[in-house]
Amino acid sequence: MKYLLAVIVSLIVGMAPLPAQEIERIGIPGLEKILASPDDQLHVVNFWATWCPPCVTELPHFEKLSREYQGKGVKFILVSLDFPSQIDSKLIPFLKKNKVTADVRLMTDLDYNSWIDKVDKNWQGNIPVTLFFNNARKSRYLHPSEVTEKELRELIIKYKQ
Amino acid sequence: MKKYLFISLAALMMAGLLNAQSQYKAGDIASDFKLKNVKGETVSLSDIKDADGFIVAFWCNTCPVVKKYDLRLQELHARYAPKGYPVVAINSNDPAVSPGDSFEKMKETAVKLNYKFEYLFDETQEVARRFGATNTPHIYILTWKDGRLVVDYVGAIDNNADDASAADKKYAEDALNSIMNGQAVAVAGTRAVGCGIKWKKV
Numbered sequence: 001m002k003y004l005l006a007v008i009v010s011l012i013v014g015m016a017p018l019p020a021q022e023i024e025r026i027g028i029p030g031l032e033k034i035l036a037s038p039d040d041q042l043h044v045v046n047f048w049a050t051w052c053p054p055c056v057t058e059l060p061h062f063e064k065l066s067r068e069y070q071g072k073g074v075k076f077i078l079v080s081l082d083f084p085s086q087i088d089s090k091l092i093p094f095l096k097k098n099k100v101t102a103d104v105r106l107m108t109d110l111d112y113n114s115w116i117d118k119v120d121k122n123w124q125g126n127i128p129v130t131l132f133f134n135n136a137r138k139s140r141y142l143h144p145s146e147v148t149e150k151e152l153r154e155l156i157i158k159y160k161q
Numbered sequence: 162m163k164k165y166l167f168i169s170l171a172a173l174m175m176a177g178l179l180n181a182q183s184q185y186k187a188g189d190i191a192s193d194f195k196l197k198n199v200k201g202e203t204v205s206l207s208d209i210k211d212a213d214g215f216i217v218a219f220w221c222n223t224c225p226v227v228k229k230y231d232l233r234l235q236e237l238h239a240r241y242a243p244k245g246y247p248v249v250a251i252n253s254n255d256p257a258v259s260p261g262d263s264f265e266k267m268k269e270t271a272v273k274l275n276y277k278f279e280y281l282f283d284e285t286q287e288v289a290r291r292f293g294a295t296n297t298p299h300i301y302i303l304t305w306k307d308g309r310l311v312v313d314y315v316g317a318i319d320n321n322a323d324d325a326s327a328a329d330k331k332y333a334e335d336a337l338n339s340i341m342n343g344q345a346v347a348v349a350g351t352r353a354v355g356c357g358i359k360w361k362k363v
Contacts, residue, residue: 051225052356081354083229083323111320111330113351124184125317125352126295 023092026079027109028118034077034105035118040136041073042160047107047119048128049081050094054146055128059098061149065156066102074156078104081127132159184293184315187349191217191303191310194288196251196281197264199271204279206249206303206310213245214304214313214340216333219294220250220280222270223261224356227297229322231274234298237318238278241337246302248278253289254297258359289358296355302336302346313340316351 026034037043046062048055059078066076078100082091087106095104109115116123120142123129130147132155133140139159147155185191193206206215216237221227238248254262264282271280283289292301302314314336319328336346 054357083225085323110323110327112354113317113320113330116352116354123352124295125354126357127354 023080023087023095024105025108026105027107028115030105031079031107031109031115032118034079035131035133036135037075038135039075040134041075042132042134042156043075043077044156045077045079045119045131045133046128047079047081047130050086050090051082052127056094058128058146058148058152059100061147061152063098063100063102064149065152069156074160076102078102080104080106082106084108084110130155132156134159184295185301185312186315187312187346189312191301191312192291193310194283194291196283196288199264199268199276199280199282204249204281209247209249209279211245212247212305214302214310216241216246216248216337217292217301217303218248218250219253219289219292219297219299219301219358221252221254221259221262221297221356222266223254223259224297226322226355230298230318233318233325235274235277237333237337242278244337244341246337246340250276250278250280251283251288252280252297253283253286253294254359255286255361258362262359286358286361294358296353296357298355299353300333302333302340304340313346314349317353320351322354 034043034045044062048059050056062076062078069076080091084106091106112125116125119131122142122144124144126144128146130143131140132143141155141159143155195203195205198204206212209215218234220234234248234250242248252262252267256263264284267280267282270276294301298318300314300316300318301312303310304313314333316332318331318333319325320330320332321328330348332348332351335348339346
């Protein structure tokens with residue numbers, strides 16, 4: 001019985017990564033909901049796009065650490081700024097090819113200047129940037145550029161406390 | 162020696178940080194420059210005749226966002242050059258980092274896309290640094306006033322990179338129309354989302 005349960009659990013876990021086609025699309029309300037999350041845990045929100053080479057370079061670090069920190073009080077969200085017209089041609093093939101299982105959301109509101117300030121007033125519009133926050137502890141930091149795996153790890157440790 | 166190297170590195174990094182924070186904004190005075198165009202001629206803004214000002218566009222051959230805006234930049238030139246505001250595009254990307262942005266490739270791009278505006282190579286990246294350009298595309302609208310180049314607008318061309326017909330805030334056009342009507346520019350600064358300029362590796 002226990003064995004059967006283990007098999008079922010492993011099957012479910014194995015299926016857990018959603019098919020990439022089901023990427024969640026968000027607009028400003030969806031973004032605000034992420035940013036206002038009251039949970040007492042560190043949120044790591046990375047803004048990226050497949051058309052941005054440094055974003056693509058750092059993406060595996062987010063993928064790796066999101067697996068490592070699964071269930072350990074760190075929530076990763078990768079907000080893609082890919083063009084809505086290129087979801088099927090660029091974004092989804094990219095996610096499939098790189099076997100991305102992290103939580104990717106597509107920002108469909110292209111009026112960047114109507115929401116950049118909501119993320120951080122210091123954000124110049126460049127990507128990648130990564131926002132680290134825990135609203136319950138009122139901590140917040142926008143990392144303004146690409147990170148190495150080591151830097152990402154250090155930032156998580158620093159802001160997780 | 163090591164110590165000296167460290168200090169110079171630290172100084173360079175600090176200069177980098179300072180640069181990142183100092184960007185021309187509306188009301189600032191921009192400095193003119195001398196850059197090579199795709200025909201190999203040296204061009205300064207003051208050499209460009211019959212111009213009341215300029216639409217300076219930090220640009221390149223490779224960035225997908227630039228490609229999205231390619232036609233729109235050409236349209237801006239077609240519409241506003243006759244009114245005294247030609248486009249001047251500048252590629253500041255380091256070809257060692259982005260081979261598709263070499264001077265040779267710029268020539269190819271200008272021919273292939275039939276650019277009617279100046280397309281200049283900022284080989285030392287000094288112009289991008291001085292302007293505080295961070296991305297491509299990144300637009301600076303300048304106007305000659307008493308022999309000086311006053312910055313009127315900094316930022317994006319409009320508010321929909323993906324689909325020109327869906328853009329309902331045409332920042333650059335609105336700014337140019339206001340300038341020509343002698344009105345204040347209502348939105349003089351926006352964030353330009355695009356590809357980061359490929360800086361030389363230190």
